Amino acid sequence: MSMEGRTCVITGSARGIGRGIAERLGSEGASVVINYRSSEEAAREAVDAVETAGGSAVAAQADVSDREDVERLREICHEAFGPADVLVNNAGITADKQFTEMSREEWDRVMDVNLGGMFNCTQEFYDDIWNAEEGRLINISSVVGKQGNFGQANYATAKSGMFGFTRTIALEFAQGGSTANCVAPGFTRTDMVESVPDEVLDRIVSGIPLERLAEVEDIASVVRFLASEESSYVTGEVIDVNGGMDL
């Protein structure tokens, strides 16, 4: 139970990669705050799943792009479990368009959630992580932040923006012994890729040396390593979890 006694806040964790991370950390004894934006029922199911896996959990509604919501997220965390040891900035959205068709609103919306959400949550939980023994910030970026992707100028920009942010916070945290790292998943089987047509997915898989999409467990096990005390000398890194896509 390597996460016993650790309080972990995971944004956007009622489904997909976030829920996979919550279950994995819960299975190692963590206390987990399940943040959700709108689906209370999915959040309740995620809480049950974490508790069944062996952890403790509480659900907290908050739109990460709204600072007052994030203040409340912190209050709920403190009331339930005390200060956070681990923050996983996982909540993210896409709004795809070829660049000439992309509206400024679609650009801003993706920045507000993916980067603005990371700003709000990291600032609200900064002192918690700084003061924690082996505090951890983990930002979920994407292979798209490294490689770019047709129709995703907004998303690719936001996801590569996470790299510079992570390295900077890693330098700030280093003086207090906490770490900050990024995980850059490849294409992962969740609702986010559900809308991608089969023929496009087939083309994507044919370019992956390991010949399959990632499962949420593939991403969760790397996050679990970064969240644990086993990674205490790893900071400012971007860990690719993409089946060898850039080989």
Ligand code: NAI
């Ligand atoms: P998903 O769409 O299944 O889950 C995203 C979660 O974030 C949802 O629960 C959603 O409600 C939540 N969310 C969205 N906006 C929010 C907001 N304003 N406030 C709070 N929560 C909000 O997506 P998935 O696939 O689980 O993605 C998780 C993260 O992993 C995202 O940051 C995504 O960009 C990233 N990622 C996903 C990949 C994939 O292929 N699925 C690949 C690489 C990165």
